[in-house]
Amino acid sequence: MSHTLCIETIAVENRQLKNIEYHQARLIKTRRELWGYEDDWNLSELIQIPDSVDDKLFKCRLSYGKVVDNIKWEIYTPRKISKIQKVYHDEVDYAYKYDQRPELDTLYAQRKDAGEILIIRKGMVTDAYYCNVAFFDGSNWFTPDTYLLPGTQRAFLLDSGTIKETKIAEQDISSYSHIRLFNAMVGWVKAPMLPVGMVN
Known part of the structure; x- marks a missing residue:
């Protein structure tokens, strides 16, 4: 491409x-x-x-x-997200922040009545459409090392120790309590946080 x-x-x-x-x-x-x-x-x-x-x-x-x-x-007007739809693509690639992203647009169109998607690639959690993600285990926040885009807010949060990087497979999602969606426009404190039960 x-x-x-x-x-x-x-x-x-x-x-x-x-x-x-x-x-x-x-x-x-x-x-x-x-x-x-x-x-x-x-x-x-x-x-x-x-x-x-x-x-x-x-x-x-x-x-x-x-x-x-x-x-x-x-x-900037924050989006309201109450549900996240899992979508699947084993070859999706978004290593650079291109101004056009047709593959992600196609996946986002599969969100049904959800406000966001969670992209699963080869069984591993990657990113949402607009955001990087992190999961809470009751003590710490973890972000997948199989991300698509190296977000600037993600890099800042890793450097500051707010989040840690780990492998997160699709079947691991249920072992966490919450998911948080963040990007350059959505600082950590105001980032949407949902129970993982809202990821369908």
Whole structure:
């Protein structure tokens, strides 16, 4: 599959770019691995926050390849999730944050009446459509090492010791009590948390 652009979705609150060093590290890694570009970008200098962005939580969506294609801004509205639908695809690949993701779109369309999906690949838990995931065992939160996308919030939470990485197979889900869905826009404290019984 040919992809021409990747994206970074950056949370901006109180006119501050959040976790920007993690976004920058992923962007530089992506540009080197996908296209061989060696120039390093400084996102803090590259992204100019417009006057229309106030202290609310905004989403900055930066599309890029060799150069920045566009930067879009919008107020972020959290999604309400009360149910998660398991979906299956043994070959799904989303190692880079492409701006187009038809495979994931097809899986998301299988969510029935659920607000999110949980993608199972070769029997192992990976990610949701919009989020990385973590599971609570009563003492600690664990995120699968078979993730699809190395999320920036995931990297931050691992570095801070908030979550730990482990193998989580589909049959392991029932041994946990809760699932949490998080991404760059949804900080850990406000991340949706559901009993694993809501994963169908």
